[in-house]
């Protein structure tokens with residue numbers, strides 16, 4: 001189904017600005033506001049800065065000011081920007097942490113709507129802009145953001161909170177550039193993703209991947225594309241449309257949990273996610289699933305031999321990670337599956353494991369859940385107190 005819809009939509013050009021505006025205007029206010037707008041609506045003031053990576057991407061970082069001695073960097077998942085941490089409004093993690101006085105910094109990785117600039121490349125004109133997987137997001141984007149926050153706050157260490165790919169990029173950085181372990185006090189890993197043997201990813205990926213590559217579709221779900229506009233048109237129709245989007249797409253990917261994501265919230269989600277995922281990010285995830293190893297990007301045997309000195313890509317050396325990782329796990333998570341998290345736990349030398357005490361707790365419930373303030377935030381706040 002995903003494949004058919006994608007094939008029908010992705011080869012079409014952007015929809016007209018007129019149609020796009022019309023459909024956007026059907027979304028509820030929280031589906032239309034950006035990070036700054038949402039923060040203001042829920043009583044928080046935002047500052048923004050540019051961070052330039054070693055490979056010349058220009059990224060936007062948002063700051064909600066708190067106690068400078070307690071900085072936290074929040075890293076979003078693969079399909080979204082910093083918006084993910086605020087779209088639940090008054091019951092979002094941003095509001096809960098701001099209330100406790102933490103100094104909050106929100107990362108937006110390369111390609112997302114706030115972070116589409118580069119010193120030499122244009123995301124619309126140059127396909128080379130999209131030549132990255134979660135590997136580059138880890139070693140360049142996350143590294144640059146950590147250093148930026150340390151510099152701005154004059155602290156020697158920060159705490160990281162990462163959802164899904166937002167913690168996966170830490171296992172990349174902390175293992176490939178171990179000096180970063182000294183700069184991070186602890187990692188709160190919401191839905192921990194490294195090994196992905198049990199992750200529900202598109203089954204027909206290699207077919208779709210070849211098609212996308214040949215047709216130059218390196219960015220999946222671009223903001224103004226027909227696929228996103230059709231998604232907004234359908235998922236914003238309360239009851240029928242929203243239920244369809246939940247049952248046909250979101251729940252199968254995340255884990256079925258109608259207690260945490262209700263149809264009325266679907267129109268807000270579709271205003272923000274999924275957006276702007278590089279084809280190569282998905283390709284790397286599928287490689288990790290199929291190989292059952294948490295390994296570097298597979299360029300093919302000949303290219304691997306040149307790049308890595310072996311025909312198989314090496315595994316990320318997780319033994320290099322010394323920073324404590326607090327693994328927060330959902331029993332019904334179909335992306336960060338319990339069985340995969342257990343392998344991660346055994347591989348990390350310094351981690352502890354916490355299961356959310358709700359049988360149906362799934363993947364997206366860690367950022368979009370209706371009852372996060374009851375089932376998730378008390379645990380997160382207790383863990384943060386241990387380090388701050």
Ligand SMILES: *[C@@H]1O[C@H](CO)[C@@H](O)[C@H](O)[C@H]1NC(C)=O
Nearest residue numbers: 017018020021113222223224
């Ligand atoms: C999408 O279109 C709107 C106007 O319709 C424009 O303001 C915005 O910059 C476009 N976004 C991207 C990522 O191209």
Ligand SMILES: *[C@@H]1O[C@H](CO)[C@@H](O)[C@H](O)[C@H]1NC(C)=O
Nearest residue numbers: 033034035036037048060114
């Ligand atoms: C958010 O939206 C407001 C109002 O439309 C705009 O002025 C502001 O520049 C936007 N901020 C970002 C970071 O895109």
Ligand SMILES: *[C@@H]1O[C@H](CO)[C@@H](O)[C@H](O)[C@H]1NC(C)=O
Nearest residue numbers: 040041042043089090091095
């Ligand atoms: C958010 O909660 C605060 C404090 O409880 C309340 O004053 C405010 O009206 C709420 N904001 C919105 C937009 O619901």
Ligand SMILES: *[C@@H]1O[C@H](CO)[C@@H](O)[C@H](O)[C@H]1NC(C)=O
Nearest residue numbers: 127128130131132136299307
């Ligand atoms: C993409 O980046 C990789 C690693 O940085 C490089 O080896 C490769 O040649 C690049 N591919 C393209 C098509 O630019």
Ligand SMILES: *[C@@H]1O[C@H](CO)[C@@H](O)[C@H](O)[C@H]1NC(C)=O
Nearest residue numbers: 147148150151152153154155
């Ligand atoms: C922060 O960065 C500025 C400009 O790059 C540099 O001059 C300064 O020494 C840095 N401060 C700290 C505390 O690292």
Ligand SMILES: *[C@@H]1O[C@H](CO)[C@@H](O)[C@H](O)[C@H]1NC(C)=O
Nearest residue numbers: 185186322323324325349350
């Ligand atoms: C594990 O993490 C804790 C907290 O970050 C730290 O104090 C401790 O030294 C770490 N242990 C090892 C063996 O690295």
